[in-house]
Amino acid sequence: MLKGKVALITGSTSGIGLAAAHVLAEQGINLVLHGLMSNQEGTALAENFTQQYKINTTFSNADLRDPDSIHTFIDNAITKMGSIDILINNAGIQHTESAINFPLNKWNDIIAINLSASFHTIQKSLPSMQKNKWGRIINIASVHGLVGSVNKSAYCAAKHGIVGLTKVVALENAEQGITVNSICPGWVDTPLINDQIKAISEKENLDFEDAKYNLVTAKQPLPEMMNPRQIGEFILFLCSDSARSITGSSLPMDGAWTAQ
Incomplete structure (x- = not known):
């Protein structure tokens, strides 16, 4: 069912995103990779995926703080790959400081990359999914989308926002063959x-x-x-037909953090 689908993963040159890319590529899913690399490095990474998994792969280093760059990124991906079937909003940054001392530029960057970028990628990807009557949107939130922690005002605000965004987009697309979920990891290595x-x-x-x-x-x-691959495998399950009734959910993978 998933072989030949196209997955776009933001922040997929390291960590959770890269692990997820490998898990999906193993199933024959074509990839749009994205991350903080030069075009030369990113193209080389994409070529490695193409050769290893015999899939189509492309790369972008679009600036997720800039809506225009995101729009161009998504348009180019759809032009090159034909569609976006699976969207994984994974890119994120962090800065820790008390709210009273939190630097404005850090606040703006965290909200832009960890929250607003997901809105823009979703908005631009939905028409392709609605046309095909099939889509999977998976937002990598955090346990901090469910609870707070000191010195993480921007991160918690962004991740709580992701949880809310997930619910709304799921409701709006429940009859379109599109599921929308958030994964809320605890500590990931x-x-x-x-x-x-x-x-x-x-x-x-x-x-x-x-x-x-x-x-x-x-x-x-x-x-x-957690090993990042565990999250990649959970993403794969959410993309499967077995998970077609799971939508609008915020799913903890948090070692019982939020069970307390």
């Missing part, structure tokens, strides 16, 4: 959190692994970070 671990390591005079353990267990009962 990606480069995004390395700075937080290093800060704990320096502050508490701990080695990196002990600092990571302390970071995880301060919030999450399961004392380990």
